[in-house]
Amino acid sequence: xxxxxxxxxxxxxxxxxxxxxxxxxxxxxxxxxxxxxxxxxxxxxxxxxxxxxxxxxxxxxxxxxxxxxxxxxxxxxxxxxxxxxxxxxxxxxxxxxxxxxxxxxxxxxxxxxxxxxxxxxxxxxxxxxxxxxxxxxxxxxx
Numbered sequence: 571x572x573x574x575x576x577x578x579x580x581x582x583x584x585x586x587x588x589x590x591x592x593x594x595x596x597x598x599x600x601x602x603x604x605x606x607x608x609x610x611x612x613x614x615x616x617x618x619x620x621x622x623x624x625x626x627x628x629x630x631x632x633x634x635x636x637x638x639x640x641x642x643x644x645x646x647x648x649x650x651x652x653x654x655x656x657x658x659x660x661x662x663x664x665x666x667x668x669x670x671x672x673x674x675x676x677x678x679x680x681x682x683x684x685x686x687x688x689x690x691x692x693x694x695x696x697x698x699x700x701x702x703x704x705x706x707x708x709x710x711x712x
Contacts (some may be wrong), residue, residue: 586706655703 625631674692681688691700 651707652708653705655705657701657703659699659701660698661699664697669696671695 671693674689674694676692680690687704687706689702689704691702693700
């Protein structure tokens with residue numbers, strides 16, 4: 571049968587933390603990078619091997635990879651795509667008097683057999699500004 575109680579467990583955890591604290595501080599004081607430079611991601615390592623240029627009937631000679639190098643995408647050192655939709659519409663000087671609004675319902679089957687990117691915009695009443703933005707990122711990989 572185990573006789574640990576909450577106070578005993580807390581004391582044990584505190585002792586472990588106090589024992590490890592000086593070592594952690596010494597490592598932090600050295601300002602040593604956390605990751606080894608050899609472990610950093612490399613664009614060259616991720617790039618697929620380039621096939622030799624071939625002649626395809628009807629297309630002629632293939633363009634050399636070195637000629638296409640300047641047009642290759644995804645080789646930036648920082649892989650970050652910023653998607654920014656700035657919607658700044660305003661509603662001013664409007665009046666809605668004795669306006670009856672209807673039901674706002676989306677039911678099961680509303681998107682049956684839908685294809686593409688279905689978008690739903692629901693109006694909640696009168697004098698409402700409806701803005702919508704859709705950002706689609708497409709990445710092609712071999």
